[in-house]
Amino acid sequence: MMLGSGSISAQVTGGKSQSIFDALQESKNGSGVVVIHQSDALRKMVGERFQGANVETADTISYIKMQGFRIQIYSGNDQRKSKDEAFLKEHEVKEIFPDMPTYVTYKAPFWNLRVGDFRTHEEARRIQRQLMDAFPDYKRQMYILKGEIRIPMNN
Numbered sequence: 001m002m003l004g005s006g007s008i009s010a011q012v013t014g015g016k017s018q019s020i021f022d023a024l025q026e027s028k029n030g031s032g033v034v035v036i037h038q039s040d041a042l043r044k045m046v047g048e049r050f051q052g053a054n055v056e057t058a059d060t061i062s063y064i065k066m067q068g069f070r071i072q073i074y075s076g077n078d079q080r081k082s083k084d085e086a087f088l089k090e091h092e093v094k095e096i097f098p099d100m101p102t103y104v105t106y107k108a109p110f111w112n113l114r115v116g117d118f119r120t121h122e123e124a125r126r127i128q129r130q131l132m133d134a135f136p137d138y139k140r141q142m143y144i145l146k147g148e149i150r151i152p153m154n155n
Helices: 020-025 038-044 082-098 121-134 138-142
Strands: 001-006 007-008 011-013 017-020 056-058 060-075 102-107 111-118 142-154
Touching: 060 082, 060 121, 060 138, 082 102, 082 111, 111 121, 111 142, 121 138, 121 142
Parallel strands: none
Antiparallel strands: 001 007, 011 017, 056 060, 060 111, 060 142, 102 111
């Protein structure tokens, strides 16, 4: 059983999955007794956080989608150069910030490069300053946007 940092998971004992409620109520010699009263609906919801409209799974990682902030580094509408420019700048960002999530998107007629999945504007601003120091030529195009972000759930 694991408790802490916002996650609760069940144990597998004897090949059978055990909910957190069952694990807490399990009697052990020399221990006290825990009694939990809750509805069946609540029991069913616990452990179901990897499903729902705001959850997305890519490869083996599940993400919760929520409102937050990203930093736009590049936006261009020159059909001949903008796509290549967006991917070039993404590569440059990845060289210095390899763990930073990057998103190259096309929404006619613009190619955009946005980075990060920040829950707060302050967090995005702190990283924006680091990006501006690392890429002074991009400063004029760099700004923070509010929108949907992806937070990894099973790290």
